Amino acid sequence: MTSTPYPGSPTAEPVGYHRASLTLTPVALERHAGELLDNGFRLALVAGHDDGDLLRAVYLFTDPDDQRVELHLPLRADYPHLPSLAGISFPTGRFEREMHDLYGVIPDSHPLPRRLVRHFHWPKGWYPMRHDAGDPPEFGDTEGPFPFRSVEGDGVYEIPVGPVHAGLIEPGHFASRWSARPSSTSRPGSGSSTRESRSSSRGAGRPMRSSCPTGSAATPPSATPSPSARRSRTPSG
Template identity: 50%
Template sequence: MTNSINQQLHQITSGISVIRSSEATDSDSLLGRVAFYLNEGYRLSLVCAKPLPQTILVTYCLVGKNPDRRHEIQLEVKRERPELPSLAKISFSASRFEREMADLYGIIPLNHPLPKRLVRHGHWPEEWYPMISSQEKPKFESDRQVGYPFQEVAGSGIYEIPVGPIHAGMIEPGHFRFFALGETVIRLRIRLWFLHKGLEKLFVGKTPAEAITLAEKISGDTSFGHSLAMTMAIEDALGITVPTRVASARAILLEAERIYNHIGDIGALANDVGFSWGNAIALDLKEEMMRLNSSLTQSRLLRGTLGVGTVKISDHLDLIGIDRIASKFEELIEILTNHSMVRDRFHGTAILGVAQAKEMGCLGVVARASGIEVDARIDHPFMTIGPTASTLETGDVNSRFLQRVNEIRASVSYIRELARFLRVEEPIAQVSTPPRESGFSLVEGWRGTIAHRVEIKDGIITNAKIVDPSWFNWPSLPIAMTNTIVPDFPLVNKSFNLSYSGNDL
C-alpha cells in the first residue's frame, strides 16, 4: 500500500479556509481508503482520470463539511490493461463514475454489479475510447444497430410507453421508458447522453480566459454558476486570492441566477397543472429579473462577467428593483399556495424519501426538499457570510415547489447583506499561495453543487473534469416516479428540472 498523505491549510478569501489533504494508494487499498472517508462524513464529489504515457491516473475527490475539508485519493492503472476495483457496494455515485470512465477511458471496474454502458452509444467503434485515443477521428458505424439493454418489466397488464429522445417543443433529447399498470408507473428507465459532445476534452489546450468562456456553455441556464466554478478552480490552481468585494459581487450574481431560474420553475409547475395564469405572472417576474441582470452585467444570462481574479458588475445594484420583484413574487405565492387545483396536484405527488435521496447522493433543491442539509454556500463557502439555510422533509412535488420559494426569499435577503461589501475598497486579486498542479472548486448553482477540477501547466489547461448537480440527481427521478400516475410525469419532471446538457458533457 502506498499512502503518502499531505495536508495544508489554504486561504481562499478573508476569513475562509479549506483543509486539504491528498494521498496516493493502490488497487488493493482503494476500497478501504474511500470507505474510511465516507464513514467520516465525506461525500464523493467527482472522479476524474488523466492519461499518462504508461498509465492512467485516477483521482477521487471527497469533500466534508464543518469545517470545509477536501481530500483527494489517487491511483494509477496500467494503460495496456486498465482496471480497478469497483466501489459500487459502498457508493452509488462511485458506481456511475466508474461506468463513465469505462466508456470514455476503457477503465474496467472489476466486480461492478451493473457494468452496462452509460455514456457510450452503440455506433461508437468497440475499441475506441475518446478521452485516451490519439488516433484520427474514427469511422462511426451509423448503420450498426445496438439496442440499449433496458431492464424489462413483465406481468399481467403491464405495458410500455416509450417517450423520446426527440420531444415536442424545445426540450433537449432524452429517452424515457415507462412500464405501467393502468395509469400507475411500475418502473421508469431513463437513457441520456444523446447530447454527449466531448466538452471536457475541449477544455484541454485552452487558456484560463478561454476556459471560463467555454464553461458558460456547459448548461445555458447555469452560465454564471459554471463559469464561476471554472474561474474559482483556475484561481485555486494558480494560488490566487480575490478581495472580498470581488467575491461578494460574484455571490450576488450567483443569487441573481438562482432567483430568475427558480421563478421560471415555479411558473412552469403552475402551468403543468393547468394554471396558466400563474405561469404568465412568473414569466413576467423572470423577465424583470433578467432585465436587472442585464443592467448589472450587460448580459441577461450573466455571461462575459468573470475573469481570473476579477468580475464585471455595475456599481449600481438596483435593490429597489429586487424588492419590487420580491413583493410581486409574494403575491403570486399567496395565490398558488391557496389554490385548490395546485394543492391537489402538488401534495403527496412523487415522494423522494430522505433515505433514498441520501443513497443516490442527491444535491441542491432535490436534496433539501427531502430533508438533506447540503449547500456549498454553507458547507464550502467563499464568503464569510452565507444565506439562511432551509430544508423541508416531505420530498414531494409540493416540497420541491416550496423549497424554491424559500430559496428565492433567502436569496433576496442574502443579496441585501452582500451589497454592503460592494462599497469596500480593496487591493486587486493577488497570488497568496504557491501555484499547484491542480485546482478544485465547489459552487452552489441554482440546481445544486457544481464541482470543477482543472490541471494547468504553463498557463494552459491540461485536464478538466466537470460535474453538474444533475449528474447526481437524474437517477432519483425514476425512484420518485414509482407508483405515481403517468399523467403526472411532466409535473414531476419539472419539479426536478434537471439539465440534459450539464449531464451530457
C-alpha cells in the same frame, strides 16, 4: 491542513489549503475510501486522466469542514482495472461508469456495468478522452440493438418518437408503447382503431435505437379510441 487527513491513514502530501493528496495502488483503494466515509467524508467526484504512458483515476472526498482528500490511482493503459466502490458509495457507481465510457477504466465487480454517457451506436473499445483515440470509427449497432422492453397483446401499439421531443430535455429517440381497451358503450368497430394504428403509424413495430427506452407520444391520426380508452392508456415504463 495536517499531514494525516483522516485517522489511520499514511502520510498524505498537502497540496493546497485544506487539501491533501495520496497516491495508492488499486488494492488499497477500498480500504482508504471506506475509512474516509466512516470518518464523515463524502465522495464528491471521480475523474479520469490520461497522463500519456499511464491512466489515472482520482477520487475526491470532502467533509463538512471543507477538508479535501484526493486518492490518486495510476493505472496501466493496457490493464486499467480498479475495484468498484459502488458497493459502499452509490454515487461512485455512476462516476465509474462514465470513466469507463470515456477512458476505458474498468471498475471490477461493478453491479451495473452498462454504458452511461455513450449510447449503443458508439464503437465498442473506442474511448474518446484518451490521447491516442484518433478519429472516431464508423458508428453503428456495435453491441446490438438497444434492449427495449417488449410489450405484446391485443390493443397494444408502438409509436417511435424523436429525435426532437417536447419538453426541456436533450434530443433523443423514444419508443412508446400504449394499451387501450374500448369502452363497452363504444360504437361497433371503434375498439379496432388502436389495433389498426400499428400498421398505419409510420415506423410502428420497429423500435428506435436509444439509451432512453420509453417516452410519450400523441395519438396517431388513424387511432381515435373512445374517451374511456384514452383514460386507460398507460406507458409501459
